[in-house]
Structure formats: C-alpha cells, structure tokens
Amino acid sequence: MVRLLAISGSLRQASSNSILLRATERLCPEGISVAHYEGIGELPHFNPDLLEDPPEAVIELCSIIGQADGLLFSCPEYARGIPGSFKNMLDWLVSNEEFPGKPVALFNASPRASHAQAALRLVLETMSARIIEEASITVNLLSNRSSAESIATDPVMGPLIGTALGAFKRRLENQSL
Ligand SMILES: Cc1cc2nc3c(=O)[nH]c(=O)nc-3n(C[C@H](O)[C@H](O)[C@H](O)COP(=O)(O)O)c2cc1C
Numbered sequence: 001m002v003r004l005l006a007i008s009g010s011l012r013q014a015s016s017n018s019i020l021l022r023a024t025e026r027l028c029p030e031g032i033s034v035a036h037y038e039g040i041g042e043l044p045h046f047n048p049d050l051l052e053d054p055p056e057a058v059i060e061l062c063s064i065i066g067q068a069d070g071l072l073f074s075c076p077e078y079a080r081g082i083p084g085s086f087k088n089m090l091d092w093l094v095s096n097e098e099f100p101g102k103p104v105a106l107f108n109a110s111p112r113a114s115h116a117q118a119a120l121r122l123v124l125e126t127m128s129a130r131i132i133e134e135a136s137i138t139v140n141l142l143s144n145r146s147s148a149e150s151i152a153t154d155p156v157m158g159p160l161i162g163t164a165l166g167a168f169k170r171r172l173e174n175q176s177l
Helices: 016-026 056-067 084-093 114-126 148-153 157-175
Strands: 002-008 032-037 070-074 103-108
Touching: 002 016, 002 056, 002 157, 016 032, 016 070, 016 103, 016 148, 016 157, 032 056, 032 157, 056 084, 070 157, 084 114, 103 114, 103 157, 148 157
Parallel strands: 002 032, 002 070, 070 103
Antiparallel strands: none
C-alpha cells in the first residue's frame, strides 16, 4: 500500500485546494491510501531556537510526514506568494531528516496562481524534495463552487486527477524496487 499525505495550503473552511484534495480520495486507484494533515493552523511560528526541544504539534507533524511515502500539496496564492501558514509548516520541515528526497506531487486549483507555484517549487527544491512532474496538475476551481463529489465526477478533472495519482503510485513503487 502506498501512503500519501495530503496537505492543503489554505485554512479556509470552503477552500478549493482542500476540496481538490478531498476529491483525490474518491479517485484513488487500488493500492493507494490518502490521509489528510489539517494541523498547519495550529503550528507555532517557526523559531530555530525551538528546534532542540520542538513543540508537540511539530513532533506530530514530523512523525506524520515520516510515515508518508509521498506528499500531495495543494496551495493557493496570496499576494503572489505562498500563504504564510503553509510556508511556516515548510520552515519547520527544513531540518527534518525525513524530508530530503521525499516525493511531492503539486496540485494547483488555480491556473492564475503561477507565482506561488514557482515560489513553492523553489522552496521545495531547496529542501531537496523530489517533485514528481507527471503527478503534478493544475485545474481551474476559481470560478466554480465545486464539491469533492463534483470534481471527482467531472469528465475532465476526474480523469486528470486519476491519471496523476496513478503516475504518482508508479513512481513510488518503482523507487522501492
Ligand atoms: C489575501 C489574499 C491574497 C490573494 N492574492 C492572490 C494573488 O496574488 N494571486 C492570485 O491568483 N490569487 C490571489 N488570491 C485569490 C486566492 O488565491 C483564491 O481565492 C484561492 O481560491 C484561495 O484558495 P482556497 O480556495 O483554497 O482558499 C488572494 C486571496 C486572498 C484572500
């Protein structure tokens, strides 16, 4: 079983990025499980002084990241950048031993969000994550009030997500051969 951990970069209740990640669950091919980490809003502000004795929420984050075979991020753009709460989570993971080499698929709910995507790639590359291009997709949820169900059954988005998940699974299986 390939274990994916999905993390949305938005704290918003009706977040399009979170809904996109919820839709992936419905489209999971056999042999993949998707868990969701929804704790980014509870993480304290990153402070290198705290790394020696990290807060409980950070220990939990690192443990959950460590258990995942691959990460699935979907992050919005705020003021042409990465939302602070999501970047804060990444800052906690910079010195995490498990993070370098971690396979990451980037889902993007807005074709307009190009600056945040570019910034996110730069940050993840700096952290030595492995971005899996064939598992990274952009859909347009900006103008429609979608539900996870309607995304999963959409004739364009559904197959796009399913194909990305399949490609992610193949890459994760091949790396452990
Ligand atoms: C404070 C703020 C700043 C934003 N800045 C941008 C931006 O620079 N570029 C952009 O394309 N969208 C921007 N947006 C729009 C959001 O990316 C858009 O509302 C997106 O749907 C938010 O993601 P969510 O639905 O997952 O919460 C901004 C929204 C907010 C609230």
